[in-house]
Amino acid sequence: MSVPIPVALLGFSAFERNALASYFRLAARRQPAYCHVLDVDEARFVVADADQAGVPELLQALGRITDAVFVGAQGPEGAASWMMRPIDPVHVLRELDALVAMRDNPGTGPLPLLAPSPTISRPITIGKGVPARRAADVPVPPMAPVMDSEATRPLPSLDERRAAADAQRRQREAALRPVPLKRALLVDDSELALHFLDRQLQRYGLATEWAQHSGKALELLSHQPFGFVFLDVDLGPQSDLDGLALCQHIKHRHVHPSGRVPLVAIVSAFHDPVDRVRSTLAGADVHLGKPLDFAALDRWLSQHGLTRGPELPVPVAE
Numbered sequence: 001m002s003v004p005i006p007v008a009l010l011g012f013s014a015f016e017r018n019a020l021a022s023y024f025r026l027a028a029r030r031q032p033a034y035c036h037v038l039d040v041d042e043a044r045f046v047v048a049d050a051d052q053a054g055v056p057e058l059l060q061a062l063g064r065i066t067d068a069v070f071v072g073a074q075g076p077e078g079a080a081s082w083m084m085r086p087i088d089p090v091h092v093l094r095e096l097d098a099l100v101a102m103r104d105n106p107g108t109g110p111l112p113l114l115a116p117s118p119t120i121s122r123p124i125t126i127g128k129g130v131p132a133r134r135a136a137d138v139p140v141p142p143m144a145p146v147m148d149s150e151a152t153r154p155l156p157s158l159d160e161r162r163a164a165a166d167a168q169r170r171q172r173e174a175a176l177r178p179v180p181l182k183r184a185l186l187v188d189d190s191e192l193a194l195h196f197l198d199r200q201l202q203r204y205g206l207a208t209e210w211a212q213h214s215g216k217a218l219e220l221l222s223h224q225p226f227g228f229v230f231l232d233v234d235l236g237p238q239s240d241l242d243g244l245a246l247c248q249h250i251k252h253r254h255v256h257p258s259g260r261v262p263l264v265a266i267v268s269a270f271h272d273p274v275d276r277v278r279s280t281l282a283g284a285d286v287h288l289g290k291p292l293d294f295a296a297l298d299r300w301l302s303q304h305g306l307t308r309g310p311e312l313p314v315p316v317a318e
Contacts (some may be wrong), residue, residue, distance in 0.1 A: 002031065002032065002033070004024075004028065004032075004033040004034055004035035005032055005033070005034050005035070005044050005045065005096075005100065006034075006035055006036075006037040006042055006043045006044055006045075007024065007034045007035065007036060007037065007043055007044070007045050007046065007047060007096065008036075008037055008038070008039065008040045008042075008043035008045075008046045008047070009021065009036055009046075009047050009048075010040065010046055010047070010048045010049065010055055010058070010059070010068075010277070011048055011049030011052035011054075011055035011281075012049045012052075012071075016049075016087055019087070019089070020036070020047060020087065020089060020092065021036035023089035023092075023093075024036055027093060030093075032096075032097065032100050034093070034096060038272075038273050038274055039273035040059075040062060040064065040273070040277070041062075041273070042273075043067075044067070045067050045068070045069065045080075045096055045099055046059060046064055046067055046068040046069070047068070047069045047071065047092060047096075048068045048069070048070050048071070049070075049071060049072060050070040050071060050072030050073065050074060050075050050076065050082065051072035051073055051085075052072075052281075053281075054280065054281040054282075054283070055281070056070070056076040058277070058280045058281065059076075060076070061280070065078045065079055065080075066078060066079070066080050067080060067099075068080055068081075069081040069082070069083070069092060069095045069096060069099070070082045070083075071083055071084075071085060071087055071092070072084070072085060073085075080095075080099055081095040081098070081099065083095065180227030180228060180260075180262070180263055180304055180305075181225055181226065181227030181258065181260075181262075182205055182206050182207060182227060182306070183206065183207050183208070183209070183224070183225065183226045183227055183228070184201055184206045184207070184208045184209075184226060184227065184228040184229070184230060185208070185209050185210075185211060185217060185220055185221065185226045185228070185229045185230070185262070186198060186201075186208055186209070186210050186211070186230045187210075187211045187212075187214070187217045187229065187230065187231045187232065187235065187243070187246065188212065188230075188231075188232040188235070188267075189212050189213065189232065189234070189235050189236030189238065189239070190232070191212065193232065193290075194210050194212070196292070197230060197267065197292065198210070200292065200294070200297070201230075203308050203309045203310070203311070204301050204306040204307070204308055204309070205306065205309065206227075206228065206306070209224065209226075212235075212236075212238070213235055213236065213238040213239040213240075214235055214239040214240050214241040214242075214245075214246045215238075215239070215240060217229075217231075217246060218246075218249070218254065221250065221254055221256065221262075222254075222255075222257070223257065224257065225256065225257045225258035225260070225262075226256075226262045227262055227263065228262055228263050228264075228265065229247075229250060229262050229263070229264045229265070230264075230265045230267050231243040231246060231247055231264060231265070231266055231267065231284075232266075232267055232268060233266060233268040233270060233275075234268075243266060243268065244266070244278060244279065244282040245282075247264050247266060247279070247282040247283055247284050248282045248283055250262065250264055250283070251264060251282070251283030251284075252283060263285045263286075263304065264283065264284045264285055265284065265285060265286045265287075265288055265297075265300065266279040266282075266284045266286070266287045266288065267288045267289075267290060267292065268287070268288075268289070268290060269289070269290040271287060271288075271289035271290075275287065285300075286300045288300075
């Protein structure tokens with residue numbers, strides 16, 4: 001028996017998600033079989049709730065739209081499959097089976113171009129029995145010689161073509177991406193955490209402001225433009241909003257002085273796959289783990305034109 005194919009269930013209610021996962025387990029003896037995984041990155045396919053805000057955008061950002069079966073009122077452009085509610089587990093399995101067949105069938109890849117035949121075995125007629133000229137009657141220009149190295153060069157694999165397309169997409173996005181303002185708002189109820197993060201961001205040339213609760217953060221955002229906001233999830237009892245709710249407010253409801261919504265990074269000790277999905281659904285541009293993931297921070301800021309400078313000297317108390 002083959003290994004079950006991992007499938008992520010994204011955006012459904014707990015009842016719908018449990019029902020689909022249970023059906024996968026009940027149908028474990030069929031071929032192909034499927035199993036539910038929490039991390040989208042570990043899944044070969046995704047079954048997604050098209051009606052939940054943020055889910056299509058998340059899969060678009062992850063480049064997984066073409067791997068997703070959407071359930072809801074309308075599927076996004078480029079989706080592999082789409083069906084209306086109510087959810088029919090049998091229909092879901094049938095759509096997943098179709099995806100498996102399409103991906104595993106080598107005939108679905110692009111075919112090599114073949115040279116046209118020099119003749120047609122019988123005449124083609126046009127209109128009332130008037131014979132058309134055969135291909136042999138049309139002079140064919142001589143073909144350019146093909147070098148042996150080109151003729152024997154293997155066609156790129158599907159993974160290689162996908163990697164090349166992803167690289168081109170990232171280059172286009174980087175060229176179109178605006179350069180953010182080099183000002184960052186740091187929001188955390190821990191003053192020690194604010195000091196530490198401030199020191200790291202100064203190496204990238206970022207000017208910073210601090211807020212230890214959501215009210216102060218919204219006040220600063222209302223009066224000053226920021227290019228970046230770094231949020232902890234747990235903002236303590238003084239905050240009316242936690243980090244996820246504050247992120248959603250910043251991204252979708254807050255009016256910013258510059259007219260440009262800042263980039264938001266969630267910085268949290270909770271960084272399991274489900275926590276990362278929650279951050280993305282709240283509108284965050286990146287989820288960074290605590291203790292601070294320096295490599296991920298550097299990759300993200302470098303994507304926005306910021307490079308890390310040398311280590312800053314530790315200030316000496318007088």
